[in-house]
Amino acid sequence: MEIQHTPHHSWAEPYKIKMVELLRVTTREEREQAIREAGYNTFLLRSRDVYIDLLTDSGTSAMSDRQWAGLMMGDEAYAGSDNFYHLQDAVREYYGYKYLIPTHQGRGAEHLMSRIMIKPGDFVPGNMYFTTTRLHQELAGGNFVDVIIDQAHDPDSRHPFKGNVDMEKLDRLVQKVGADHVPYISLEGNVNMAGGQPFSMKNLRELHEYCRKHDIPIMLDATRTIENAWFIREREEGYRDKSLRVILREICDLTDGCTMSAKKDLLVNIGGFFACNDKELFIKAQNMVVVYEGLHTYGGLAGRDMEAMAIGMREAVMEEHQSARIGQVRYLGNKLRDAGVPIVNPIGSHAIFLNAREFLPHVDQDDYPAQALAAELYLEAGIRTMERGNVSAGRDPETGQNRRPALELVRLTLPRRVYTQAHLDVVAESVIDLYARRESIHGLKMTYEPEYLRFFQARFEPL
Numbered sequence: 444m445e446i447q448h449t450p451h452h453s454w455a456e457p458y459k460i461k462m463v464e465l466l467r468v469t470t471r472e473e474r475e476q477a478i479r480e481a482g483y484n485t486f487l488l489r490s491r492d493v494y495i496d497l498l499t500d501s502g503t504s505a506m507s508d509r510q511w512a513g514l515m516m517g518d519e520a521y522a523g524s525d526n527f528y529h530l531q532d533a534v535r536e537y538y539g540y541k542y543l544i545p546t547h548q549g550r551g552a553e554h555l556m557s558r559i560m561i562k563p564g565d566f567v568p569g570n571m572y573f574t575t576t577r578l579h580q581e582l583a584g585g586n587f588v589d590v591i592i593d594q595a596h597d598p599d600s601r602h603p604f605k606g607n608v609d610m611e612k613l614d615r616l617v618q619k620v621g622a623d624h625v626p627y628i629s630l631e632g633n634v635n636m637a638g639g640q641p642f643s644m645k646n647l648r649e650l651h652e653y654c655r656k657h658d659i660p661i662m663l664d665a666t667r668t669i670e671n672a673w674f675i676r677e678r679e680e681g682y683r684d685k686s687l688r689v690i691l692r693e694i695c696d697l698t699d700g701c702t703m704s705a706k707k708d709l710l711v712n713i714g715g716f717f718a719c720n721d722k723e724l725f726i727k728a729q730n731m732v733v734v735y736e737g738l739h740t741y742g743g744l745a746g747r748d749m750e751a752m753a754i755g756m757r758e759a760v761m762e763e764h765q766s767a768r769i770g771q772v773r774y775l776g777n778k779l780r781d782a783g784v785p786i787v788n789p790i791g792s793h794a795i796f797l798n799a800r801e802f803l804p805h806v807d808q809d810d811y812p813a814q815a816l817a818a819e820l821y822l823e824a825g826i827r828t829m830e831r832g833n834v835s836a837g838r839d840p841e842t843g844q845n846r847r848p849a850l851e852l853v854r855l856t857l858p859r860r861v862y863t864q865a866h867l868d869v870v871a872e873s874v875i876d877l878y879a880r881r882e883s884i885h886g887l888k889m890t891y892e893p894e895y896l897r898f899f900q901a902r903f904e905p906l
């Protein structure tokens with residue numbers, strides 16, 4: 444397939460704006476009150492108090508006119524909805540998996556997969572944890588083992604594929620516990636917690652060969668895999684002239700199935716799925732989905748949601764869409780980097796990650812520097828971001844201590860097709876101002892800590 448560029452190879456948005464949502468600018472006093480009431484946790488802010496919302500790229504995309512038209516074509520039959528078959532066709536075409544189970548979102552699929560595949564006492568290797576993924580593995584009685592390359596934990600390493608699996612770490616685990624206790628390896632595209640970092644096709648091929656030999660399935664977290672395909676084309680020998688569609692299929696063909704949060708790559712506000720090639724696994728998932736999500740032809744979604752997802756999938760593999768997506772993230776990242784603000788390198792596809800450890804070296808990690816920085820950026824400019832550090836990492840179940848991860852980050856996540864370049868200028872200016880007065884920023888004390896996924900609802904006070 445021909446790769447299309449706009450004139451002058453700009454990453455200009457491949458769409459024009461048909462409808463707008465008005466923004467509200469608050470005063471400093473209003474923001475002080477709002478963040479205090481939110482316990483200094485950006486998850487607890489009301490969105491009406493936010494000016495530019497970079498909390499997440501999950502479910503926050505702007506749908507196209509075609510997707511909105513698709514909503515009108517919802518077939519809300521309880522069973523056998525037409526939209527399910529459209530989605531199944533699209534998954535078969537673009538991802539290539541035979542069997543599909545829709546779920547309400549990514550963690551619904553993770554829940555099903557973990558329950559079906561993991562036995563208590565098993566070990567599940569993965570290229571870095573994701574919060575919900577690891578929790579579902581643990582709830583199913585499994586133990587997550589990080590097998591990502593060391594460079595992924597180093598915000599300054601310029602390794603082009605920081606999402607790669609360290610084959611020696613994986614082999615050490617398999618030798619130690621035996622392949623029988625490794626139900627699958629969980630492989631994430633554009634590893635979120637590492638800063639949106641891709642794996643290479645070469646690494647996946649090695650992994651595939653190793654896993655075939657030891658009879659270990661590779662289960663892909665396909666949430667941002669189209670964005671991963673973009674980096675493979677950009678950075679890997681032999682892919683320069685391949686289309687995203689072709690690269691995506693090549694990735695999926697080397698794996699055995701996937702979980703998907705369609706709220707990212709696939710440009711919808713809600714939705715996800717589990718997909719696989721093994722019939723037995725599919726039948727187990729089909730049986731499990733009716734307990735927790737809904738009938739196997741809707742899995743917690745309305746027919747219209749499945750239609751919007753099928754259409755979103757076709758738009759997500761468009762070259763010009765991803766070119767603008769990644770171009771926009773880089774635009775923001777380059778501005779910050781040029782101003783000397785410490786960010787994770789290389790710049791990933793879905794967000795810019797501030798290195799809070801380096802931004803606030805005077806704040807101890809147990810005083811939550813990334814949480815404090817996210818709260819301060821809100822106070823400064825009404826910009827909402829997300830902590831991805833010590834609070835998100837949680838406690839080690841064995842020692843009960845904070846995990847104190849190597850990466851202490853604030854994520855400025857860009858929703859797809861939502862903000863303009865001028866918004867990004869405001870964001871860059873605000874972060875740069877904050878960096879200039881970084882010594883005035885202090886840590887936080889946690890005053891309420893929920894049992895599961897504490898970052899969502901934890902509350903803090905200034906020290």
Ligand code: P71
Nearest residue numbers: 499500501548549550573574575635664666704
């Ligand atoms: C993101 C999210 C949404 C989120 C989830 C948990 C804490 C904070 C924010 C969700 C992902 C993801 C990957 C790689 C599975 C899920 C769960 N990401 N895998 O980045 O990034 O999907 O939210 O649809 O249940 O803000 P789900």
